[in-house]
Amino acid sequence: MMARALETASIGGRQRLVDWPLLVVTVSLCVVGLLTLYSAAGSPLLEGAPRAFTRQVVYMGLGLGLMVAAAAVPPRLYERCAYGALGVTLLLLLVVLLVGPVRGGAQRWLPLGAFSLQPSELAKLSLVLAAARYFAAQSRPQGWNLRDLLFPTAMLLLPTALLVFKGPDLGTTLFLCSVYGVMVFVVGLRWRSLLMLVLVAGLAAPLAYVHVLGDYQRDRVDALLSPDADPKGHGYQAIQGRYAIGSGRLLGKGFGNNTQGRLRFLPEQHTDFIFSVFAEERGYVGCVALLLLYFTYMLCGLWIAWHARDRFGALLCAGIVAVFFCHVCINLGGVLGLLPITGVTLPFMSYGGSSVLTMLVGSGMLWSVSVRGTA
Amino acid sequence: MIGPSANPTLRVAGRPQELRPRLGFFAVVLVVLLVMLLGRLWILQVVRGAEFADLAEKNHLKEREIPAPRGGIYDADGERIAEVRASFDVVVAPDEVEEGRALELGEMAWAKAGPPDSDAWELPSRIDVGTLCVRLAELLEHADPEELLERFEQGRRADRWRSVVLAADVSEAELERVLARRAWLPGVSVVARHRRHYPNGSLFSHLVGYLREVRADELPRLRERYRDSSHGPGWYQSGDMMGKYGLEAAYEEWLRGDDGSYWVQVDVHGRELGRSAAADRPGDEYFRSIDHFLNRGLTPERSGHDLHLTVRRDLQQLAVDLLGNESGSVVMMEVDSGRVLAVANAPGFDPTIFNSRISPEEWKRLSQDPDHPLVDKALQGVYPPASTWKMIVGAAVLASGEWSDRKLVNCAGSVKVGRRRFHCWNRKGHGKVNLSGALKHSCDVYFYRAGLHVGIDTVARFASMFGMGRPTGIGFNSEASGLNPDSAWKKVRFKSRPRLGVWKKGDTASAVIGQGYTLATPLQVASMTAAFANGGTLYRPLVVDRVVGSNGQVVWRQDPEVTGQVDLAPSHFESIRKGMLAVVDERGGTARGQRLKHLAYAGKTGTAQVVSLGSVRNAKKRNSKRFKDHAWFTAFAPYEQPEVVVTVLVEHGEHGSTAAAPIARKMLEHYFAEPLAKARSEGRRIGDSRPKSRSLATGAGAAVQ
Structure with a gap:
């Protein structure tokens, strides 16, 4: 099927x-x-490449492969399989709740040999697809009001x-709601309805x-509002993150010199707070470059959407793009002290297989629409 | 099947272009957010960057002190009197541990079994203090977790920003165990300290003194004092030890060293990853590219200077042994330099106890002891000098030129002064005595007469020439002045009641026998005796001979210093000395019992009334020790070409001849042990060039009873 899809793409000539x-x-x-x-996962007490790094290389390799594969699948097929994908995801979520091991007080992972799958990550893409x-399939030229949304919201x-x-997993729940909200907005939610939702x-x-x-969770909100109230406790993460980012100053400390992360003053330095490590090593200049990369990626996505041949x-x-x-926004908001700290990863940076795979498959879908679904 | 053509199963509603306005809006939102994030980053990294860089640096760069050892104190023969030795304390920083007391059995087993199997660098960086105490109790000897916790709570209450010492001066084995488990003891560190050690216990207690922790309220003053010195305002830090008494206090600035420092890089668990080195050596920093770190370098410590004393440990030891259970003081010094050879007090105290916090019971025991172990009796104790004063009166009356040493005074046992009768200690009287006889018998009547003849102001003038009434200038332990009364003094003393301020003849009578208002310290009496021995030169008593730097170089030497010269003819000195020789050497002398066959020495006994016995009506009380007289004996030896003076005071020893003189004699025997042995074998007498028949025989008394 993939071969035929590629063939079709080349026949067009324009594509x-x-x-x-x-x-x-x-x-x-x-x-x-x-x-x-x-650099972030390393430590002066550690010889050679940190384990997190080698695993991430594997995830990324796998993810890039999946991205190419996802790019080869025509958008039409995604449209056909959308509801099925959501169904399978719901099933996996249910299975996790029933048989998944409890880790850190939460059931989020399905063990698959050496790796484990996080169905809630899959849910992000499945929900977008569905x-x-x-x-x-539904057009409301005058815009969507809340009553119109009742059915899809309840179903999806x-x-x-x-x-x-x-x-x-309150974080991911709110995350899914946000992604859904962005999509509804793009579909054409009426401004009045939006206002009401916001209210x-x-x-x-x-x-x-x-x-x-x-x-x-309350502590995290409190820590955002006044991080210095409990500098050794709930505010610790935010404060140390700020030290890391701020100490990067304009040009950064240079590769391998993130003292906050490598010496473990900053917890979660290679997962949720990896941006702090980047900011410490690369400084403001590096941060500007990285943010420009991120926003270029998103604008690319919107450009593809703009030129898409069909609504799907x-x-x-x-x-x-909404997922991304x-x-x-949630990760950087937390790291920069603008939002409460949540467990939301930074795409392509944070350590974690499910996140990497999800984002790369997502990129593959963008690619697919770009080469096959645009006019 | 799959292609751009419409799939009949999928309904297409509306055109995709409908979405464009909202997509555009979304893009605008993205750009706005980008700008917001960049703005926030600008604030954090550029506007407040320096501040955060400093804070991040404080996380991982810590200044470590290199404690400088305090200088040692050595006796004249180079024997150690005070030294430092390395000790290790296990401390915990209150702000680096969680509160709480999780003293559970599980934790106990955990601590015993060792750390769980995990990557060492992912261990928790903070644990509660209870757990910490359980773990420490496993590693330390004789430690109880509850006890450690109690100690921690106490320390934290006192000062929550300072590390609490949980175990002071731990053994090597304990140290090794704690260091091996350091990663599982977050918040705990081992601090190397130099601990003051006094190998001789209480032997030099008042002379050497003690160290105490510097008080918080002293720090601002100290900072101010050393602000512009080479030591810098931070010379003293909270928790430092400081000399508070004795030579430790007087020579504090010499003894105290300058702490050095270097910088270490630590991870969140406090593990050291690298340290800075002196400028000429490469450090082993982990993060070489962080230039602040490289530039910090290392300031080497400078150890304190050593003190070399004039005091001899053997003489000091002998003096303390001889005083035994008595309360008193022995001073021995060189006649021609003022160099002090022994300055001992009994009872003493072990200066080591002041190193750590002293318990209230211990403090009470020391401060309320009726024998006053905390008082340096040789320098601070003032006593009526009693008959030792008579030499001064003799000097005064000879200097007047009106009495010669041959002048005879008839002692009938008492003399009437004004309306009061003043008795001689020998109520039967001594008959006709000359100066030498009066000294030999310590005849009071002779000196009443002599004193009344020259008047109190002349006596006081001579006493002053002999250093009485002012500190000798030995330079430590806030030496007492004693009291050398004269008519002017009394006028001032009773300023508010002028009628009482008139000097009366009775006052003179009391003063000339060293009673009444007159007061002196043993050191003053020793100094005065030395002046009689050397012909009138008053030296500042010296205890420190030299200060030596850690490289062995002498940086300061104390040379003998003349502080006064007595204006008296040599022949008059000779007369007094002859009388003092008679005290020891001639039959009937008050210290005749302490005569040495092969060493001629001269001295004077004294018996100081503590209270006028008449005022103590209760006979039982009168017999109690507290009301017994103080015993004095002061001597110089040899009689000819004197070398040393020894002064002994025994509180409530009753008689100078029995309580004090034997101590002095034994001190001299020890000091002259070698010459004495030689003299004995040669049948010679040291310090006595008179014809053998006269000197070795019992001298004939000049006075006839």
Whole structure:
């Protein structure tokens, strides 16, 4: 099937095989991510390459392969399989809840030999696919109001979010809601409805703070509001992260000199807080370059969506950009002290197989739409 | 089957272009967010970058002190009196541990079994202090977790920013165990310290003194004092030891060294990864590219200077042994230089106890002991000098030129002064005595007469020439002045009641026998005796001979210093000395019992009334030790070409001849042991060039009873 798809693409003559800007940006991000991880996961007490780095190389290799494969699949096939993918994801989420091992008080992983799969990561792409398919088929030229959204929300978002929430994984639940929200916005949610949603969310936030959030989540919100109240406890992560970023100054300390991370003053230095390590080593100049790379990637995605030949392609791209966007914004927001710290990874940088694979497969989908689904 | 053509199963509703406005809006949002994030980064990295760089640096670069050893103190023969030895304390920093007391059995087993199998560098960086105490108790000998925890709580309450010493001066085995498990003891560190050690225990207690931890309220003053010195304002830090008494205090600036420092790079567990080195040597920093670190370098420590004393340990030891259980003081010094050979007090104390916090019970025991072990009696103890004062009166009356040493005074046992009758200690009287006889018998009547003849102001003037009434200038332990009363003094003393301030003849009578208002320290009496022995030169008593740098170079030497000259004819000195010789050497002399066959020496006994016995009505009380007289004996030897003076005071020893003189005699026997042995074998007498028949025989008394 892949061979025929490639063949079809070449027959057109006008169509390209490779979306070079997207590929260059993606691979650049992967390389930067690997280099940063090598330095962040290392330690003066450690000989050779850190284990996290070698594993990440494997994940990235696998991910790049999957990206090419995903690029070879025509968008039409994604559209056909969208609901099926969501179904399988829901099933996996259920299986995790039933038989998944408990790690750190949460059931999020399905062990697969040496690796383990995190179905909630898959859920991000599946939800995007399913939502794209649904909204591609429904057009409301006057815009969507809340009542119109009731059905797709109940059918697509609600079951996914509920199963993930049961994890318990409030972070990913909110993440899924955000991605879904961005898609609904792109589809054409009326401004009035949007305003109402924002109002309801604004009113619900304090209630959620008191009733829904667990103690540790409340602590994180508190730590954001006043990190210096508990500098050795809940505020520690945020404060040390700030020291790391700030100490990079304009030009950075140079590769391998992230004292905050390598000497372990900054916890989570190679996962959620890897940006701090990058900022410490590369300084403001490096951060500007990295953020430009990230936003180039997202703008590439939106460019593909803009030129998509059909609604599904456009919505799929918008959805994937939304996933990427939420990752970047929530992670950097937390690291830079603008949002509470959540366990959201930074795409292509943070250590973690599921995240890398998800983002690279997503890139593959963008690529697919770019070479096959644009006019 | 799959291609750009429409798939009939999929409904297509609306055109994709419908989405473009919102996609465009999304792109605008992206750009706005990008700008926001870049703005935030600008604030963190550029605006506040320097601040955060400093804070991050403080995380991993720590200044470590190289404690400088305090200088040692050595006796005249180079024997160690005070030294430092390395000791290791296990300390925990209160702000690096969690509170709480998880003293659970599981933790106990954990601590015994050792660390769990994991990458060492992923261990938790903070644990609770309870767990820490359990782990430490396993590694230390005779340690109880509850006890350690209690110690920690106490220390933290006192100062929560300072490390608490959980185990001081740990053994080598303990040290090894703790260091091996350091990674599992976050917040715990081992501090090397120099601990002051006094190998002779209480032998030199008042002379050497002691160290105490510098008080928090002293620090600002010390900072101010050394601000512009080479030591810098940070010479003293909280927790440092400082000389507070004795030579440790007086020579503090010499003895104290300058701590050095270097920088280490540590990880979050406090493990050292590298350290800075002196400028001429490469360091082994881990992060070589961080230039701040490279430039910090190493400041080597400078050890304190050593003190070499004039005091001899053997003489000091003998003096303390001879005083035994008595309370008193022995001073021995060289006649022609003022170099002190022994300055011992009993009872003493072990200066080591002041190194650490002293317990209230211990403090109470020391401070409330009726024998005052904390008082340096030789320098600070003031006593009526009693009959030792008579030499001064003799000098005064000879100097007047109106009495010669041959002048006879009839002692009938008492003399009436004003309306009061003043008795001689021998109520039967001594009959006719000349100066020599009066000294030999310590006849009070002779000196009443002599004193009244020249008047108190003349006596006081001579006493002053002999150094009385002012500190000798030995230079430590806030030496007492004693009291050398005269008419002017009394006027000032009773300023508010002028009628009482008139000097009366009775006052003179009391003063000339060293009673009444008159007070002197043993050191003053020794100094005065030396002046009689050497012909009137008053030297500043010296205890420190030289200060030696750590390289062995003498940086300061104390030369004998003349502080006064007594204006008296040599023949008059000779007369007094002859009387003092008679005290020891002639039959009937008050210290005749302590005569040495092969060493001629001269001395004077004294018996100082503690209270006027008349005022103690209760006979039982009168017999109690607290009301017994103080015993004095001061002597110089040999009689001819004197070398040393020895002064002994025994509190409540009753009689100078029985309580004090034997101590002095034994001191002299020890000091002259070698010449004595030689003299004995040669049948010669040291310090006595008179014809043998006269000197070795019992001298004839000049006075007839």
